[in-house]
Amino acid sequence: MITVYCIIVIFFICSAGHAKYLPKNSEICQQVLGNELLSEISSYKNVKEEIFKYVTEGNFKGKTYNELAKFVDKFGARPSGSEILEDSIDYMIQLTRDEGINDISTEELEVPHWVRGNEVITMLKPRVKNIDLLGLGRSVSTPEDGITAEVIVFSNFEKLEATPIDDIKGKIVLYDPPFTTYGETVIYRLRGATKAAEKGALAALVRSITPFSINSPHTGSQTYDGNITKIPTAAITLEDTDLIRRLYNRGETVVLNIKMSSSYDTKISRNTIIDLKGIEKPEKLVIVSGHIDSWDVGQGAMDDGGGLFISWAAPVILKNMNLRPKRTIRSIFWTAEELGLIGAYAYEEKHRNESSNINFIMESDEGTFAPLGLAVAGNQEARCIIGEILNLFTSVNASTLVEDDSPGSDINIIIQTGVPGASLHNANERYFWFHHTAGDTMNVEDLKELDLCAAFWTAVAYIIADLSVDIPRYIK
Amino acid sequence: MITVYCIIVIFFICSAGHAKYLPKNSEICQQVLGNELLSEISSYKNVKEEIFKYVTEGNFKGKTYNELAKFVDKFGARPSGSEILEDSIDYMIQLTRDEGINDISTEELEVPHWVRGNEVITMLKPRVKNIDLLGLGRSVSTPEDGITAEVIVFSNFEKLEATPIDDIKGKIVLYDPPFTTYGETVIYRLRGATKAAEKGALAALVRSITPFSINSPHTGSQTYDGNITKIPTAAITLEDTDLIRRLYNRGETVVLNIKMSSSYDTKISRNTIIDLKGIEKPEKLVIVSGHIDSWDVGQGAMDDGGGLFISWAAPVILKNMNLRPKRTIRSIFWTAEELGLIGAYAYEEKHRNESSNINFIMESDEGTFAPLGLAVAGNQEARCIIGEILNLFTSVNASTLVEDDSPGSDINIIIQTGVPGASLHNANERYFWFHHTAGDTMNVEDLKELDLCAAFWTAVAYIIADLSVDIPRYIK
Numbered sequence: 039m040i041t042v043y044c045i046i047v048i049f050f051i052c053s054a055g056h057a058k059y060l061p062k063n064s065e066i067c068q069q070v071l072g073n074e075l076l077s078e079i080s081s082y083k084n085v086k087e088e089i090f091k092y093v094t095e096g097n098f099k100g101k102t103y104n105e106l107a108k109f110v111d112k113f114g115a116r117p118s119g120s121e122i123l124e125d126s127i128d129y130m131i132q133l134t135r136d137e138g139i140n141d142i143s144t145e146e147l148e149v150p151h152w153v154r155g156n157e158v159i160t161m162l163k164p165r166v167k168n169i170d171l172l173g174l175g176r177s178v179s180t181p182e183d184g185i186t187a188e189v190i191v192f193s194n195f196e197k198l199e200a201t202p203i204d205d206i207k208g209k210i211v212l213y214d215p216p217f218t219t220y221g222e223t224v225i226y227r228l229r230g231a232t233k234a235a236e237k238g239a240l241a242a243l244v245r246s247i248t249p250f251s252i253n254s255p256h257t258g259s260q261t262y263d264g265n266i267t268k269i270p271t272a273a274i275t276l277e278d279t280d281l282i283r284r285l286y287n288r289g290e291t292v293v294l295n296i297k298m299s300s301s302y303d304t305k306i307s308r309n310t311i312i313d314l315k316g317i318e319k320p321e322k323l324v325i326v327s328g329h330i331d332s333w334d335v336g337q338g339a340m341d342d343g344g345g346l347f348i349s350w351a352a353p354v355i356l357k358n359m360n361l362r363p364k365r366t367i368r369s370i371f372w373t374a375e376e377l378g379l380i381g382a383y384a385y386e387e388k389h390r391n392e393s394s395n396i397n398f399i400m401e402s403d404e405g406t407f408a409p410l411g412l413a414v415a416g417n418q419e420a421r422c423i424i425g426e427i428l429n430l431f432t433s434v435n436a437s438t439l440v441e442d443d444s445p446g447s448d449i450n451i452i453i454q455t456g457v458p459g460a461s462l463h464n465a466n467e468r469y470f471w472f473h474h475t476a477g478d479t480m481n482v483e484d485l486k487e488l489d490l491c492a493a494f495w496t497a498v499a500y501i502i503a504d505l506s507v508d509i510p511r512y513i514k
Numbered sequence: 515m516i517t518v519y520c521i522i523v524i525f526f527i528c529s530a531g532h533a534k535y536l537p538k539n540s541e542i543c544q545q546v547l548g549n550e551l552l553s554e555i556s557s558y559k560n561v562k563e564e565i566f567k568y569v570t571e572g573n574f575k576g577k578t579y580n581e582l583a584k585f586v587d588k589f590g591a592r593p594s595g596s597e598i599l600e601d602s603i604d605y606m607i608q609l610t611r612d613e614g615i616n617d618i619s620t621e622e623l624e625v626p627h628w629v630r631g632n633e634v635i636t637m638l639k640p641r642v643k644n645i646d647l648l649g650l651g652r653s654v655s656t657p658e659d660g661i662t663a664e665v666i667v668f669s670n671f672e673k674l675e676a677t678p679i680d681d682i683k684g685k686i687v688l689y690d691p692p693f694t695t696y697g698e699t700v701i702y703r704l705r706g707a708t709k710a711a712e713k714g715a716l717a718a719l720v721r722s723i724t725p726f727s728i729n730s731p732h733t734g735s736q737t738y739d740g741n742i743t744k745i746p747t748a749a750i751t752l753e754d755t756d757l758i759r760r761l762y763n764r765g766e767t768v769v770l771n772i773k774m775s776s777s778y779d780t781k782i783s784r785n786t787i788i789d790l791k792g793i794e795k796p797e798k799l800v801i802v803s804g805h806i807d808s809w810d811v812g813q814g815a816m817d818d819g820g821g822l823f824i825s826w827a828a829p830v831i832l833k834n835m836n837l838r839p840k841r842t843i844r845s846i847f848w849t850a851e852e853l854g855l856i857g858a859y860a861y862e863e864k865h866r867n868e869s870s871n872i873n874f875i876m877e878s879d880e881g882t883f884a885p886l887g888l889a890v891a892g893n894q895e896a897r898c899i900i901g902e903i904l905n906l907f908t909s910v911n912a913s914t915l916v917e918d919d920s921p922g923s924d925i926n927i928i929i930q931t932g933v934p935g936a937s938l939h940n941a942n943e944r945y946f947w948f949h950h951t952a953g954d955t956m957n958v959e960d961l962k963e964l965d966l967c968a969a970f971w972t973a974v975a976y977i978i979a980d981l982s983v984d985i986p987r988y989i990k
Contacts, residue, residue: 108764111757113641114641165588251728251957252952253951253953254728276957277812277953277955277957281587281813281956284587337757475728476753477727477730479757480756481753481756
């Protein structure tokens with residue numbers, strides 16, 4: 039199971055790099071969209087403006103930010119399998135009930151429960167220095183006295199493969215790939231331990247997957263292949279990686295002592311499902327979503343508190359505004375995303391036979407900075423309709439359609455079954471600076487940007503859910 | 515003595531905010547500079563270009579960065595009073611001798627030796643959370659079990675002053691001033707403990723003095739007033755400060771346990787003086803300088819490794835190029851800057867009676883990013899001459915003259931006695947992101963920018979040292 043997750047995740051992340059922007063008013067779209075549909079879509083301009091007014095100037099102004107702050111300040115990090123995560127799920131349910139929405143259900147599933155213990159790395163040679171680290175998800179512990187060994191540095195897997203086992207055996211492998219894109223670089227975090235263990239390494243370290251650092255280690259998921267010895271694995275900072283590489287390249291022997299402890303079992307968690315029932319086709323779903331679990335450092339405000347709260351806000355805003363679309367707006371709070379999209383896999387499996395009812399599925403899990411548009415998966419006709427809807431958001435600079443066959447994280451599992459969907463495209467240039475660090479806190483979030491995201495997310499979902507036509511799955 | 519340092523430091527930092535840019539080709543300068551001097555200055559164009567060619571394309575290319583990297587990688591942080599600092603001074607002396615420069619002397623002085631021990635802050639209420647911190651220089655220790663108390667938050671000293679002692683007594687004061695400029699904000703780090711102790715607080719915490727953070731605490735100096743109880747004091751991150759303030763503003767009782775230990779005594783350290791003797795007026799000095807000590811976190815690569823190495827490079831480059839100016843180029847590596855400009859005070863006192871020989875004094879201690887020009891203290895005539903010299907650097911975008919009556923850190927002590935001087939004006943918008951953090955490493959430095967800084971620094975010093983006229987101290 040775990041291997042399967044990993045491959046899909048890698049596929050998603052890599053393919054995200056190849057997203058294209060759909061040319062506006064393309065000839066294809068002019069053919070696909072008849073005058074009637076064009077006219078219908080443009081008729082939503084007023085409702086879109088009402089939603090923006092209510093969220094950015096009216097009673098909802100600042101509410102997304104303030105509720106998110108109260109939530110993350112109360113619970114902090116919400117790792118998969120923790121009691122805190124379950125308490126935070128209960129809190130979100132109550133928060134939703136407090137808004138007068140009671141069509142709420144939860145679905146239980148088994149989730150990984152990896153708990154970080156003490157983690158210390160000390161450089162012993164050529165001089166004594168503390169090396170900041172964050173163990174990677176599922177990493178095994180070291181012996182109590184730690185692992186003391188020489189470091190060997192590789193900038194890619196090809197160089198590791200080309201090196202004789204005897205040169206690696208008994209050493210600590212450090213991967214120092216320069217950051218290019220997340221998709222290209224994260225494979226060293228995901229697969230580094232297994233690849234190093236195959237060569238007899240005692241532990242594997244990886245340069246944190248980020249373009250920028252203030253000595254900030256970035257944790258994240260990794261998986262062990264079944265047959266290979268499980269070795270301890272952690273991310274260290276750009277700064278310490280580059281220091282070790284410079285020493286190593288000067289011919290110095292670098293010796294580290296790595297002490298890491300952790301525990302691993304499974305627990306029961308829940309996906310949370312909130313429905314604002316459609317008035318004409320309640321069985322048809324437009325899903326908005328984010329994940330409620332986070333890494334165990336920081337507050338999980340950016341990853342994915344922002345996505346969680348704009349998806350919580352969508353049905354609340356529509357209910358408060360007495361806007362009931364034809365189809366049902368379903369808000370899902372995925373659980374246990376960080377350790378392998380566990381909640382999303384469970385949902386897809388459980389709801390597979392109703393999958394044809396999903397008209398469109400959306401997730402925000404790449405930041406809630408200023409909204410720019412959507413990254414859309416679907417056939418050409420679907421993208422033309424979504425593109426035309428996005429044209430309504432030109433005045434708020436959120437009309438860009440990025441063609442992306444694998445948008446989102448959790449929702450990509452459902453999208454790969456043929457369901458059209460989208461993730462929030464936003465001004466997230468600094469996203470990976472904070473991603474999976476102790477710096478993922480409310481300080482990354484901005485009240486006005488969250489209002490814009492909530493308004494955009496709600497308006498898009500409403501329009502799609504209310505259109506006379508379904509978002510098509512195949513070219514007609 | 516300590517109080518005196520502090521007042522001067524505050525003065526310097528605050529006044530830096532009022533620097534002005536000198537209008538180019540001002541009428542005043544046209545009157546001050548006669549045709550002969552204008553022509554003389556413009557004749558240095560060729561030598562300036564030769565220096566840039568040698569440093570950015572020739573044999574010296576990359577040398578400043580690479581030598582800095584070897585230095586900071588070997589020693590790491592070099593705090594005042596440490597053996598590492600003394601070893602690093604010996605290393606710099608040998609590095610200079612290896613370049614064939616032997617006119618080197620050191621001057622001993624007593625310096626503070628404050629050593630950070632274990633530091634842990636735990637938020638106990640409203641929930642348990644680790645709070646990252648860095649104790650401030652000279653902070654006393656807490657009792658072994660720490661100080662457990664409620665937090666009271668102040669955004670400025672006025673609000674602290676206006677609060678009855680009974681509301682503060684027995685509590686932990688947290689200052690959360692929003693970052694505006696370093697000069698305006700740093701007073702809460704420098705004076706926060708004393709002000710809080712006057713009101714009976716048990717400890718004082720301050721929001722790190724930075725506009726940006728990835729959960730990064732920033733250490734720095736502070737001083738206790740003689741008659742006030744010395745209370746433990748530390749900086750915490752923007753993120754944790756803002757979390758505590760939000761909780762506090764919601765009416766929650768925030769309780770912290772602060773455990774800090776440290777030791778404090780004095781040691782002997784040295785200022786290092788390297789002379790490239792002038793051929794006509796060897797007694798006249800143009801001083802280039804940086805400080806060799808650093809805070810005890812990070813590598814001190816930016817603060818002030820870069821300034822140290824471009825000031826080391828200046829005489830080396832001139833010697834290698836067989837360029838001997840009329841006056842002596844003196845390179846000074848100040849010691850113990852971080853705990854109150856201790857080395858610079860000692861130098862000024864020891865050399866007071868030769869002060870009239872200092873023609874111009876320069877320091878780089880605000881980053882060695884792309885050079886933009888100089889921040890210059892001096893009378894109008896002095897600024898006109900320096901401004902005209904800077905016009906030679908238009909092609910490398912380093913011709914800006916910032917009027918600054920208190921440039922630099924160490925050198926400001928001598929400048930306040932009437933000596934004209936300047937600090938490096940550079941593209942240091944991100945300087946305070948890394949300042950006094952574990953992120954002050956080689957990753958902040960850039961090979962090409964360091965080459966440009968070294969070339970600029972050397973060429974400016976050479977031209978000033980070789981001019982037919984002294985830089986004037988008073989309006990004629």
